[in-house]
Amino acid sequence: MSRTGEFRHYTPGTIDPATGAATVLVHRHHHADAPGLRLVESLKPGAPLTWCGIASARGFRWTEPAAALAVGDAGTLGLMVALTDRAREDGARLLAVVEVDGPARDAARDLLPDADCHPRPARSGREARASWQPAEVRRCGRAVTVTMNGHKEGHGRQDGPGGGTAREVPTRLRQAGHRVGRLTPGPHNAITDVPGVLVGHTTLRDDAAGLYSGVTAIVPEGLGQWPTLPAALHVANGYGKFVGATQLAELGELETPVLLTSTLSAFRAADALLTWVLDRAETPPTSVNPVVGEINDSWLSARRPRPLTEAHVLAALDSAAAGPVTQGSVGGGTGACALGFKGGIGTASRLVGPINTPTEANCSAEDGPAARPVTVGALVQANMGGELRVGERTVTPESAGVPRAGQRTENGSCVVVLALDFPCPPHQLTRIAARGALALGRVGANYSHGSGDYGLAFSATGSHAPRTLSPAELDAVFEGVRESVEEAVIDALLTAGTVRTPGGRAAHGLPLSAVIP
Numbered sequence: 001m002s003r004t005g006e007f008r009h010y011t012p013g014t015i016d017p018a019t020g021a022a023t024v025l026v027h028r029h030h031h032a033d034a035p036g037l038r039l040v041e042s043l044k045p046g047a048p049l050t051w052c053g054i055a056s057a058r059g060f061r062w063t064e065p066a067a068a069l070a071v072g073d074a075g076t077l078g079l080m081v082a083l084t085d086r087a088r089e090d091g092a093r094l095l096a097v098v099e100v101d102g103p104a105r106d107a108a109r110d111l112l113p114d115a116d117c118h119p120r121p122a123r124s125g126r127e128a129r130a131s132w133q134p135a136e137v138r139r140c141g142r143a144v145t146v147t148m149n150g151h152k153e154g155h156g157r158q159d160g161p162g163g164g165t166a167r168e169v170p171t172r173l174r175q176a177g178h179r180v181g182r183l184t185p186g187p188h189n190a191i192t193d194v195p196g197v198l199v200g201h202t203t204l205r206d207d208a209a210g211l212y213s214g215v216t217a218i219v220p221e222g223l224g225q226w227p228t229l230p231a232a233l234h235v236a237n238g239y240g241k242f243v244g245a246t247q248l249a250e251l252g253e254l255e256t257p258v259l260l261t262s263t264l265s266a267f268r269a270a271d272a273l274l275t276w277v278l279d280r281a282e283t284p285p286t287s288v289n290p291v292v293g294e295i296n297d298s299w300l301s302a303r304r305p306r307p308l309t310e311a312h313v314l315a316a317l318d319s320a321a322a323g324p325v326t327q328g329s330v331g332g333g334t335g336a337c338a339l340g341f342k343g344g345i346g347t348a349s350r351l352v353g354p355i356n357t358p359t360e361a362n363c364s365a366e367d368g369p370a371a372r373p374v375t376v377g378a379l380v381q382a383n384m385g386g387e388l389r390v391g392e393r394t395v396t397p398e399s400a401g402v403p404r405a406g407q408r409t410e411n412g413s414c415v416v417v418l419a420l421d422f423p424c425p426p427h428q429l430t431r432i433a434a435r436g437a438l439a440l441g442r443v444g445a446n447y448s449h450g451s452g453d454y455g456l457a458f459s460a461t462g463s464h465a466p467r468t469l470s471p472a473e474l475d476a477v478f479e480g481v482r483e484s485v486e487e488a489v490i491d492a493l494l495t496a497g498t499v500r501t502p503g504g505r506a507a508h509g510l511p512l513s514a515v516i517p
Contacts, residue, residue, distance in 0.1 A: 081111050081315070171512055172327070172491045178516055180490070181483035186349040189487075190325040191377030193349040194419040196221040196460045199379065200320030201331030201345070202312040210303035210502045215269055216331030216345055217316040218379060218417055219257040226462030228253035232429035233456050236437035240413050240452020243270045243292035252426025254458045257317060259292045260332035260345075260381045260415055262301065265308035266294040272313035293415035293454060295383035297335025299407050300501055325379070328495030328509070336383035337406030338414070338492065339444055340397040342499055342507035343382040346492025350376050350480035355473045357422040376480035377419045378436065382492040384414040384453065386446035390490060390515050394444070400514035405507035413452035414440055416485055420477070423463030428474060433457035435478045439485035490515065 084096060096115040098108045108117055173180065174189060186193025198219040204211055222229050231254035233245055243266055248254065256277055261269045273290040298305060316331065325347045329336075333344030354371040385406065388395045397404040406412065416436035424432070436455035440447075447453055459466070469477065493510035500506045 081319075084112065172494060173487060173515065176512055176516055180348075180487040181350075181479070183350040183352060183480055183483050185487075186351060186375050186377070188324050189349055190347040191218065191349060191379040191417065191419050192322045192325055192347075194375050194377040194421045194460045196421075197377060197419045198320035198322055199325045199347075200316040200318070201326060202316040202319075203330045203334050204307050204312065205329070205334055207500065208502065210301070211307055212300045212329070212335035212499060212501075213262045213265065213297065213304065213307050214331045214334040215259055215261040215265070215308055215313055215316045216333065216379075216381065217257055217259055217313075217320050218419075219317060219320040220254070220419070220458065220460050222459075222461050223255065223257070228255045229458050229460065229462050230254075230424055230426050230429055230466055231456065231458035232426050232433045233454065234430060234433040234437050236434075236440075236453040236455065237447050237449075237451055239450055240454065241266050241294050242415075242452065242454055243267065243294075244289045245454075247289045248291060248456070249430075252429065254291065256288065256290050257320075258417055258456065258458075259290075259313065259316075260417075261292065261294055261308060262305070262332070262335060263294045263296045263298070263413075264306040266292045268306070268308055268310070269313050272310040273317070275310060276314055276317050291456075293332075293381065293417075293456070294452075295332070295336055295381055295413040295415065296407075297337075297383065299335075299337055299405070300499060300505065300507060301335040303502070327491055329497055329499060332381050333383070333492065333496075336381065336492075336496075337507050338382040338384050338412070338489070339386050339388040340404040340406060341388065341400075341402075341493045342405055342496035342509045343384075344492045344496040345379065346382055346488035346490070346495070347377070347379040348484040348487040348491065349378070350484050352376055352476040352480040353473070355422065355469065355476065356467065374477075375421045376477055376484055378481065378484035378488050379417045379419075380440075380485060380488045380492060381413075381415040382489050383412045384440060384445045384451050385412050385448050386444040388493070388510070389442070389444040395510070395514050397508065400508075400511050402508035402511070403506060405505075407450075412448070412450070414445060414454075415452075416440065416455045418455065418457040418481060418484075420457070420459050421461065422459060423461055423466035424457075424459045425466045425468055428469055429457045429459070431474070432477055432481060435481045436485055439482045440489065442482065442486045443489045 081096075096112045098112065098115045098117050108115055172189070174185070190199075191197055192199055198217075198221065200217045200219065201214060203214040205214075220229055228251075230252060231248060232252055233242075233249045235242075235245070241263060244256075256273055259269045259273055270290040270292045273292065274288055277288050277290070278284065301307075325345075327346050328344045329342060330345055333346075336343035336345075338344075351373045352375075353373040355374045356371045357374060416433075416439070418432060418436045420429075420432070433455035436457060437453050438455075440453060445451075445453070490510070494512060494515070496507075496509040498506065498508045
């Protein structure tokens with residue numbers, strides 16, 4: 001047995017059935033007597049086990065063995081589903097074993113269709129922690145599987161490519177050999193190219209029930225180092241329910257992650273975000289400003305207008321990761337329609353500069369801050385009306401040979417979130433946020449009466465003295481914003497796929513052939 005990292009609580013375990021070798025991932029937890037601790041301490045030296053601590057799936061990458069077993073109860077479903085999706089992305093195999101009862105059992109089967117579900121013991125909570133024993137031990141080939149009773153219940157769905165099921169992911173514009181603008185994107189052409197910015201989705205999709213909703217979480221890790229980050233909000237059209245807008249605009253500060261969801265789920269999402277923040281606070285705060293943007297996705301989701309639960313939100317937050325971002329009909333974009341096509345989540349990034357960027361180390365140096373290329377990242381929740389424009393061409397559903405999707409009365413909304421990898425003062429972030437919302441016009445958004453169109457910009461790192469950009473530097477950032485938002489919207493439509501509701505409505509993704517004749 002070898003030890004890597006710190007652990008305090010279990011979540012899943014991984015086992016290679018061919019060899020019996022195992023890796024146990026132990027969820028960090030503040031209880032010193034957590035079940036994971038007891039499990040690991042019960043193992044004898046020399047057992048074929050490696051264990052490490054994780055707080056979420058975002059930092060996990062599959063190595064060896066390539067087969068895995070996730071074990072836990074209803075309170076760990078979010079992480080288990082995220083690991084299942086990560087295993088699929090990495091070409092690994094994973095079996096989930098869930099200890100769960102009652103309504104949560106149906107939810108577990110919905111979220112993890114291939115899971116092996118077992119009844120949960122009667123004891124729970126503090127009693128279970130005080131007298132924990134393995135609920136069941138069974139043989140899986142040559143490997144041992146242990147199902148454990150854990151902490152609070154809840155469930156959520158962290159979606160992998162294609163809504164959690166294996167399918168071909170539609171091509172992004174740049175992957176087809178075409179580009180928007182002249183600037184170079186970051187490694188993933190995503191908002192996560194800004195260091196310290198993580199993205200997670202919980203997707204709620206049930207074609208039989210007419211359910212198309214979810215939540216997307218944008219999590220700046222800089223909030224763990226700074227109490228707030230510089231931020232600003234621009235309202236192009238205020239027909240929306242943007243939670244946290246007034247304090248964000250007034251103070252120029254972001255103090256929580258940003259959530260994007262459906263209109264009637266915005267307030268439940270805000271409450272869940274508050275729970276997430278309070279659970280991580282060293283001392284209870286007296287004031288928190290949760291930030292939640294929303295879109296009206298009722299054209300597709302009229303049957304289930306308010307499906308989001310706290311567990312869904314927590315799953316998106318806990319599974320937020322760096323690296324590539326799943327796009328299209330996922331998370332807060334699951335029920336979106338934009339410009340007559342199926343809309344959704346899109347993202348892009350650009351390298352701009354060089355720009356003089358102060359740090360705590362060099363901001364007082366006599367020769368001034370160092371100049372370097374900087375990254376501008378954009379994520380859009382595309383759900384607006386209008387006619388799609390790609391370059392100098394107008395692309396309509398009719399010209400693409402598909403029926404038009406979305407509200408006939410031009411209700412919708414679009415939220416643009418921008419992240420910068422350098423400290424920027426709020427008054428200039430306000431101007432940058434405005435360019436994010438205005439860039440929607442480049443792809444044909446019509447900013448109608450019934451559309452809530454917002455731009456939010458934040459710096460992913462804090463500073464005690466953010467430097468004001470020069471006019472030339474600000475123009476360079478503006479250009480990066482325009483290109484990123486334009487490409488993000490096009491990619492959202494290209495990767496959205498097609499949705500057909502039980503009532504006969506159909507929202508078709510943008511065919512690549514319509515964009516590239």
